[in-house]
Amino acid sequence: MPVAIVGVGKIARDEHVPAIAADPSFDLAATVSRSGGLEGVENHETLDALLQARPDIPAVSLCMPPQVRFKAARAAIAAGRHVMLEKPPGASVSEVLTLDRLARRAGVTLYASWHSRAAAGVAMAQAWLADKRLTSVRIDWKEDVRKWHPGQDWVWQPGGLGVFDPGINALSILTAILPAPVHLTEAQLSFPENRDTPIAAELTFTDGADLTVAAAFDWRQEGGEIWQIEVETDAGTLRLTEGGARLAIGDADQGVASPGEYPALYSHFASLIAQGASDVDASPLIHVADAFMLGRRIAVDPFHD
Known part of the structure; x- marks a missing residue:
């Protein structure tokens, strides 16, 4: 399955990219980064540009800071894409609960990942x-x-x-x-x-x-x-x-x-997509x-x- 990484910072380079490369369920098809992305991988400067240019990419992994993640996740869900959220899944509890509702209505997978659980x-x-x-x-x-x-x-x-x-x-x-x-x-x-x-x-x-x-x-x-x-x-x-x-x-x-940890996250993401299910546990963020x-x-x- 083609997948795109949105936000190519340290966590994406150190953990997400190797995990995707090792997972037979996914192929890293594109990135979204204003800094140029990854060598040898198609890059777009904005998520909107990616969503418009690559309707064949059904899943995105959002690795940007939490303050800007809600807008990106909402846009991806509205475009019918499955979404994986790096932790924390949002800047507020209400953001995460809203995304959960939107994903369920759209019939796409939303995965609020917690890497330490793996x-x-x-x-x-x-x-x-x-x-x-x-x-x-x-x-x-x-x-x-x-x-x-x-x-x-x-x-x-x-x-x-x-x-x-x-x-x-x-x-x-x-x-x-x-x-x-x-x-x-x-x-x-x-x-x-x-x-x-x-x-x-x-x-x-x-x-x-x-x-x-x-x-x-x-x-x-x-x-x-x-x-x-x-x-x-x-x-x-x-x-x-x-x-x-x-x-x-x-x-x-x-x-x-x-x-x-991250290989386990992507394995679970693939399983959720196959099942048509979501996994959105906000309890750690509620404690915060x-x-x-x-x-x-x-x-x-x-x-x-």
């Missing part, structure tokens, strides 16, 4: 926790923003999410592995004095009964990334580390194998929206890239 240890963690009684969950998701988003001003602008851009990866795993949903009860958000999005966040969730989930996100991490989730249960401790790539239960490393609604704002030192 990390090697996540599915096994979900299965192991399904019949356990959970007593507590601790999330630590900390990295250096200068390493992962150098010079990317959009992450500091409204809709760019700030530290929730990586933090939502943890929330996407959390909402996948817990046997029952949780909701946010309080948050503390640290905003640099010169930025519109937070650089750190402390969150507390509950299931409404006995379970408490504590999360710490921080973009000021030095000395290596920390991407881990620890779950205490009546049958022992489960740990997901390296962003979900490694799973340990008690002292035993489970050594889970995986074809990779709740954090901005309930969060106590703390001013911290200015951040300079």
